[in-house]
Amino acid sequence: MKITISPKAVAKDVLKDASMKKQKEMMAEHFDRLADAGHTGAKVASTFVPGNLNELIMCFDLVNNLPEVNAIQSGMRRQSGAYVMEAEKAGHSEDVCTYVKSDIGMMAKGNIGPNGRKLPSPDVLLLSYTGCFTFMKWFELLREQFKCETIFLQTPYMADGTVTPNMVAYMVKQLKEDVIPKLERVSGVKFDIDRLREYLKKSAQAEDDLVYILQSARNKPSPIDAYFGGIYYIGPIFGAFRGTDDAIDYYRFLRQEVDQRIAAGLGPVTPDGPMEKEKYRLVVEGPPNYTNFRQFWKMFYEEGAVVVASSYTKVGGTYDFGFRHDPSRPLETLAEYCLGVYTNRSLPMRIDMLAAYVEEYEADGLLINSIKSCNSFSAGQLLIMREVEKRTGKPAAFIETDLVDPRYFSAANVKNRLESYFQMVEQKRGGAAKGVAA
Amino acid sequence: MKTFVGIDLGSTTTKAVLLDEERKILGRGITNSRSNYDTACRVAGQEAAIDARFTLFRREFGDDGEAGRQVEEFLARLERAFRLEQFLEQLGDLQQTCMEQVTGARFARVADGVRQAIGEVFAQLRAEAPALFAPGATRKSDFFRDIAGSRYLTIAESVAREAALPYDLLLNVYDKSIIAVENRPPSDNLSDKFDAALKRVTAENANTDREMQAAVEKALAIELEETFLVGTGYGRVTLPFSKEHIRSEILCHGLGAHMMYPNTRTVLDIGGQDTKGIQVDAQGIVENFQMNDRCAAGCGRYLVYIADEMNMGLHELGPLAMKSAKPARINSTCTVFAGAELRDRLALGEKREDILAGLHRAIILRAISIISRAGGIDDEFTFTGGVAKNEAAVRELKKLVAENYGEVTINIDPDSIYTGALGGAEFARRAAEGRLEGLDP
Numbered sequence: 001m002k003i004t005i006s007p008k009a010v011a012k013d014v015l016k017d018a019s020m021k022k023q024k025e026m027m028a029e030h031f032d033r034l035a036d037a038g039h040t041g042a043k044v045a046s047t048f049v050p051g052n053l054n055e056l057i058m059c060f061d062l063v064n065n066l067p068e069v070n071a072i073q074s075g076m077r078r079q080s081g082a083y084v085m086e087a088e089k090a091g092h093s094e095d096v097c098t099y100v101k102s103d104i105g106m107m108a109k110g111n112i113g114p115n116g117r118k119l120p121s122p123d124v125l126l127l128s129y130t131g132c133f134t135f136m137k138w139f140e141l142l143r144e145q146f147k148c149e150t151i152f153l154q155t156p157y158m159a160d161g162t163v164t165p166n167m168v169a170y171m172v173k174q175l176k177e178d179v180i181p182k183l184e185r186v187s188g189v190k191f192d193i194d195r196l197r198e199y200l201k202k203s204a205q206a207e208d209d210l211v212y213i214l215q216s217a218r219n220k221p222s223p224i225d226a227y228f229g230g231i232y233y234i235g236p237i238f239g240a241f242r243g244t245d246d247a248i249d250y251y252r253f254l255r256q257e258v259d260q261r262i263a264a265g266l267g268p269v270t271p272d273g274p275m276e277k278e279k280y281r282l283v284v285e286g287p288p289n290y291t292n293f294r295q296f297w298k299m300f301y302e303e304g305a306v307v308v309a310s311s312y313t314k315v316g317g318t319y320d321f322g323f324r325h326d327p328s329r330p331l332e333t334l335a336e337y338c339l340g341v342y343t344n345r346s347l348p349m350r351i352d353m354l355a356a357y358v359e360e361y362e363a364d365g366l367l368i369n370s371i372k373s374c375n376s377f378s379a380g381q382l383l384i385m386r387e388v389e390k391r392t393g394k395p396a397a398f399i400e401t402d403l404v405d406p407r408y409f410s411a412a413n414v415k416n417r418l419e420s421y422f423q424m425v426e427q428k429r430g431g432a433a434k435g436v437a438a
Numbered sequence: 439m440k441t442f443v444g445i446d447l448g449s450t451t452t453k454a455v456l457l458d459e460e461r462k463i464l465g466r467g468i469t470n471s472r473s474n475y476d477t478a479c480r481v482a483g484q485e486a487a488i489d490a491r492f493t494l495f496r497r498e499f500g501d502d503g504e505a506g507r508q509v510e511e512f513l514a515r516l517e518r519a520f521r522l523e524q525f526l527e528q529l530g531d532l533q534q535t536c537m538e539q540v541t542g543a544r545f546a547r548v549a550d551g552v553r554q555a556i557g558e559v560f561a562q563l564r565a566e567a568p569a570l571f572a573p574g575a576t577r578k579s580d581f582f583r584d585i586a587g588s589r590y591l592t593i594a595e596s597v598a599r600e601a602a603l604p605y606d607l608l609l610n611v612y613d614k615s616i617i618a619v620e621n622r623p624p625s626d627n628l629s630d631k632f633d634a635a636l637k638r639v640t641a642e643n644a645n646t647d648r649e650m651q652a653a654v655e656k657a658l659a660i661e662l663e664e665t666f667l668v669g670t671g672y673g674r675v676t677l678p679f680s681k682e683h684i685r686s687e688i689l690c691h692g693l694g695a696h697m698m699y700p701n702t703r704t705v706l707d708i709g710g711q712d713t714k715g716i717q718v719d720a721q722g723i724v725e726n727f728q729m730n731d732r733c734a735a736g737c738g739r740y741l742v743y744i745a746d747e748m749n750m751g752l753h754e755l756g757p758l759a760m761k762s763a764k765p766a767r768i769n770s771t772c773t774v775f776a777g778a779e780l781r782d783r784l785a786l787g788e789k790r791e792d793i794l795a796g797l798h799r800a801i802i803l804r805a806i807s808i809i810s811r812a813g814g815i816d817d818e819f820t821f822t823g824g825v826a827k828n829e830a831a832v833r834e835l836k837k838l839v840a841e842n843y844g845e846v847t848i849n850i851d852p853d854s855i856y857t858g859a860l861g862g863a864e865f866a867r868r869a870a871e872g873r874l875e876g877l878d879p
Contacts, residue, residue, distance in 0.1 A: 382811055389726075398728065398811075412672065413712075417729060420686035424724045427689060 017269045019254040023232050026250060028115060030240050035117035037063055043187055046122035046142065049316040051129025051155055051338035055199035055243040055325070056179070060187035064240040065122060067138070071102035073114040075290030075404035083109065084405050097134045098373045098405040104141065121146050124186040126179070128153040131344040132376055151182050155338045161349050163339045171335035197327040199243035204324040209251035210237055211319045216258045217308040218361055221278035223261035225268040227307035228297040231288065238316030243325075270301040279304030280422055283357045285311045285350070285384065286369035286377070289401035292409045296401070299415050303422050307367075309357035311350065314342035347380045351387045358392040364425045365394040367418075372402040395428055397421035440665040441490070442870060443483060444862025446690065447475050447673030450710035450738065450824065454482035455859040456490045456662075457867050461697075464662075465490030466856050470581050474621040475673035484624050487662055491632065492517060494657040499650070512650050514573070515643070519635035522571040526564060527625065528582050533560040535615040548603060555594075555601050555608060562593045583620055587612075632658055666870035668862040672711070685865050687858050688716055688727045694861030695820040696722025699849040703816035706809055706835075707857065708825035710738040713805050715812035722861075728812035736771035736804035738824045741831075744797055747777045748790070759794035759830035766796030771804045795830060802834040806842065815839060818847040822854040 016024075037044050045062040047053065049069065057064050074080040083105025084098055090108060092101050106112070113119040125139045125148060136152075143150045153174050156167045180191050213233060217226045224230070233254065241247040261267075267275035271294055282300075284307045289296050300307070314320070318340050326333040338344070345353070354366055366388045370378045385396045399417050402408035441464060442457040452471045456464040467485025471478045492513060499509045536556050540549050563586065570577060570585065577585055590612055598605040636654060668683055670690040695705040696718055705716040713736060717726040730737065745752045759765075766788055768779060776797060783793045809815055819839065825831050832850060839846055851857075 386813070395725065413729070416672070416686070417688075420688035420724075420727060423686045423689050424727070427723050428725075 016271075017257060019250070019257050020232050020269075022250055022253060023235055026236055026241060026246055027239075031113050031115045031117070031119075033063055034065055034119055035113060035115060037120040038118075043123040044120045045124045045126050045183075045186075046139075047126040048129060048132075048135050049238050050131065050341040050343045051153075052238070052242075052316065053126065053128050053153075053334055053338075054240060055196055055203060056175075056183070056334060057126070058199055058243055059191060059195050060183045060189045062124070062183070062187055063120075065119065066239055067103045067142075068099050069235075069239055070106060070113065070119065071099040071404050072290050074102050074106055076293055077114060078291065078406070079106070080291060080404035081406040084407075095373065095375075097138075098403050100134060100138045100141070102404045103138070107145065122148055124148055124183065125150045126153070126183075127151065128179075129155050129338055129341065129344065131155065131157055131341070134376065149182055149186050151179050153179050153338070155335075155344060157346070158339060158344050158349065159346050161346055163336060167339060168332050168335045171338065172331045175331050175334065193330055196330045200325040200327040200330055200333060202245065202248055203237075203243045204326070206237055206242065206247040206251045207317075207319050207324050209248075209255045210234075213251065213254055213258050214309070214313060214320060216262060217306075219262050220281075220362070221265070221267040221275075222281065222306050222308050222361075223258050223266060223268065225270070225275075225297075225301075225307050226313060227284045227288065227310040228270075228293075228300065229268050230307070230310055230313040234313050234316060268301075268306060270297065272298070272301070275301050275304070275306065277304050278306050280425055281306055281308045281361065281363045283307070283309045283354055283361065283363045283366045284369060285354055285366065285381065286371060287312050287315075287374075287403055288369065289409050290404050291402075291406035292411065295411060296409075296414070299418050303419065305418075305422060308361040308363055311342050311354060311357075314353075316341060318342055318345075343377065347384065351384050351391075354384065355388045355391045358388060358394055363394065364429075365389075365421075366392075366396040367421065368396065368398045370398060370400045372400060372408045373405060374403070395421070395424055397424070439660055439662060440870070441662050442863050442866040443486070443664055443667040444690065444859040444864070444866055445479050445482060445667065445669045445671075446687065446856070446858035446862060447471065447479060447669060447671035448710055448858075449672055450742075451855070452478035452482040452671075452673070453856050453859040454479075454486035455856050455863045456486045457860075457863040459867070461864065461867065463860070464493050466853060466859070468580075468855065470583065471673065472620050477621050477623055478673070479669070480623050483664075483667075484626075484628070488520070488628065490662060491628070491657065494660055495654055498653040498657040508647075509650065512639070512647070515639050516635055516654065518571045518573065519638040520631060522567060523631040523634045523638070525567055525571065525582065525585070527631065528619065529560060529563055529567070529586065531622070531625075532586060532615055532619050533557075535618050536560075536611045539611045539614050545607070548607065551601055551603055552607055552611070555597050555603055556611065558597050558601075559590060559593050559608070562597075563589055583616060587616060629658060666866040668866040668869065670858050670862045682869065683866075685862055688714060688729075689724055690858040690861030690865065691822065692716045692718040692724040692727075692861065693722045693864055694857035694859070695822060695849075697860055697864060698851050698854070698857065699818055699820050701818045701847075702820040702849065704809065704812075704814070704819045705857075706805055706819070706821050707823040708738055708801070708805055708821075708831075709823045710742075713737055713808050715805070715809035717813050717816070726813050728808050730804070730808060736801045740771065740776060740797075740801060741825065741828065744776055744780065744794070747780055748794075753827075755794055756798075756828040756830040758791050759798050760791075760833065762789070762791040762795035764792055765799055766792045768793070768796040768800045769803075771800045795834075798828070798830040799834045799838075801825070802831060802838055805835070806838050810842075815843045815846055818849055819843075820849040820851075820854075822851070822857040824855055826850050826854045827852075 042063050044065050045057050046065045046067055049066055054064055074083055080102040083102040086105035086108045087101035111119045125142055127135060127139050139150060184191055214226055216223050236247050236250050267278050282305055317337060323340050358366055368381050368385050370381050385398060389396045399414050401414060440459050444455045446453045448471060450471060452469050454467040458464050465486040466489050467482045469478055469481040469485060495513055537553060540552050545552055579585060594608040595605055598608050668685050670685050670687045674684050691705055691707050691714060695702045702718060707714045713730045715728045716724055719725055741755055742752055745755055766783060770779060780793060821835060836848060
């Protein structure tokens, strides 16, 4: 059978807006900082995106290294397939999270980062979020490999949908008695709470702009794509830049860009240029596929589909319900941040959030991209889908891909389902219009 | 008259349905998808147009009582004669193509002999052709490739032996030619063939009613205008259709099932490479759907593979499995594993029918899982796709539906393979009426 979509197709002359270029420069700078760590003597902390304590890490002059981000970069650069296979050769089964396998495989093949330079070995592993059990196992493997200090900050799961004072106190106690002393020991830098306050203040400033940007998708047409574009937007704040002046500048700059687009009534910028006409507004649950990111995105914008809200852009912090890092309560605010990330939220909370997004952003429906190798977050997604459908009366659909394992991206299949979904939305609109007329 | 065409380009077969302005089915056509969707699409479309002619003949005659039976007999003769004409035409094309292959160093010394042998093979093929289309004759397949191919190989073998030529020369010529012939668009002169067929029928039966002849001629004069065409199925992206001529197969299957059975709420379609569970509302609008993901385990191809492994025809699987009183427990629906599972069990002495029944159950189990993810089964339930023709699969489906959902009306149309094409044709009809891209019911 001949399928015209070629997964290896390289897009020519990809269009980027200025903010995207700036973002890329920041990320490149960060990877250089990591690669330079060997010469500069800077110490490195590996940690994960959900619940990452960048402000705290900076207090100890540590450089933040995020294994998931490395896996994403490998996916985007089409390296992850070989890394995943390398990890399988080392004995990791086919069903294991492909972020983990990409990371393990990358290290086995010389730990070369996206800038083509060797990434440093971590001096400390800081696990600050426990909603994903795989993270713990992942760090267990890394600890075995690097024999370095491991810090395990336990974040209680938000099973009942609330953060209690006890939960915060429990975390603050861990920060004081375990996390901070260990970080001091590894780094040789004494903890200064005022320095932390300063960073937190900067975080909150950038967070305000981030929320403004993500919520700009309430406009019609939406000036941004809050999923495919959103992934670029969250890069700095979910990674090594939260709490820095760079992040403040970037989000201020991005906000201006978004404002210009709103004023001009423009839609998002896609790799093929500005989006023509907004035909479908979607809320998306689940991470994107990174091995065929551009091809995947194209399946949306070619059909005039814009993502107006996504849960994935909240995995490294949920700010749109009011949370901001609060310099007046430095340790408590770190605890609340970890507790509030999307992935620490219970199934009912996720349903509430997605249903609210469908309403608030006047979306046509919910699309779930279920990840083959992510058992913890795929569990219950069909229930989420049905419940959101029931509450909002809007049609939902389900597609399946993977994070960074190219073997699990079947373009023809995904495209088929997406097209069916878009046409279903259209058909239902027609049906609804007729019902009203009758 | 205006006609609306729906074409479903499946991975195994390509189907076409022609609708009239009253939403009535004029004709259906099917062909193997081959490696050329463009040709497959044209062949299926032409087959549907041929079928439509017969519908028009019937309409012209009306059908009542004794006269009706005579008309049916006459039309059956006409159809056989037409198919024969069509077969002979394709045979002619194949012969010419074969002759053209006889060039180059390979044939340098034997070219004349090979040409003569090919001529002889085709003379024999032509001579036995009328018997293939005689009343009551059964053909292994309705596709030219299958009918002509098996006979060519048999005849060529004896012709080669007698002429003391290497058989593989004739084989090679055929292999190259059949691909070319099959991928060539079909010839368009349907009316010539109908005229020839009519002549053949009148020559064979001197007492052919002049009125019948006149009615057929009248129906043949009706021009079938292809007013709007909608394509669906996996092959749709390869066709030179513009966007408004393409619909998702999910929507087409939903609408097609609704047209066949207006009370349908749940549709299961098991095709060559995917299984779809679809929920539709009272208007045939899709409410929800699920498809097999990442892998095509448990789809129609699984049965094709099993048939190959067991050296059986696809249509023989169901009847054999029906003989089983004690189906084997097989859980894997991986097509590749199925072969190993099969041999393993055969080696252990399990009965072929029991293993087959188990394999059918495995497919249906997977389909039931897809349906449950699409929201379960609501009354009425319509089963479509190539696998719906398999009685053993249907038996397992009925059992599992009863176990999981209780009493549910299960609809299976003998023409269910055309469901997607039918939905496509209705979308085409709506689009021609200028309704919102054909999507507005």
